[in-house]
Amino acid sequence: MTAFLLRPAVGEDARFLADMLVEAANWSPGSHRPRLQVLADPALSPYVSGWMRPADAGIVAESPAGHPIGACWFRLFDSAKPGAGFVAGGVPELTLGVGRQWRAQGVGRELLRGVSAMAGAAGHARLSLSVDHGNFAHRLYVSEGFVVVSSTDHSDTMVKILR
Template sequence: MYVRPAVAGDADFLWRILLEAYNWNGEQRFTAQQLAAEPHAARYLVGWPRRDDFGVIAQTDAGEPIGAAWARQLPESEPGYGFVAPDVPELSLGLLPEYRGRGYGRTLMEALIQVAAEGPSPIARLSLSVEDGNPALRLYTALGFTRVGRSGDSDTMVLDVRTCPTPLNSR
């Protein structure tokens, strides 16, 4: 597995991964069509890539995409579930089911945080939303995200990229 930057041609795959994130518990709560028609969900990807969007794709050695993490700034008038402020990009993350539990999610998150910290326009903070019961919470906590609020059945979490206590800053 290797990680590369997400590009314009990855839009369809990112929609596939957004569906995985919405259906994280294995139930098909949303179909691809329902997701595309759901205004909140569409905010995370419509028009990908916008100027400030950034993301990373995990691929097999054969070049097949298997997972992604990306981040987008959203305005207060059209917030995501993990909205904190317009200048705090909200991230989305997911892997195809058969590739989970091998450390790839953590690798994707570390790569995304690195792009946020060192990319062309450095980002101070990243936010996300994680629904109650999603074991991804453990990953986010291990990476240094802290809970800053609630939205429905989900925690809103934030990482201060500048003081990120991940292995990234000790490399």
């Protein structure tokens, strides 16, 4: 496994988080939705728009040279404007993105564990997410304690109990 470092996400990471949202949206090897298309998508843009709001938190992974390579973060949504993985008010929904060349090297797992600990320390009892059917990250989420609570034709909503 290649070494990498983790640090808290800050407001200046907004552009990189948008890059990682694009990576997450293009999870399939054959998928290539352009950045502008992903960020203009009303189902995806709320995950990064206006970063960093008061309840937002996350972690950025950096290469040994200090270059960002992945990120995992969470936001709170409400029932009036829910995210794809919305389960209830007060339950943060996470997003995870890792650069293609850094996938399958433990980066996503460490980011996910770090954000889970961060959310628990902030007093949250659960975390939620939405993952497309067929996305290899589904196995990662299950292995880290997320369970499917609802499904659509194309995705699952998953929840992890933190405490």
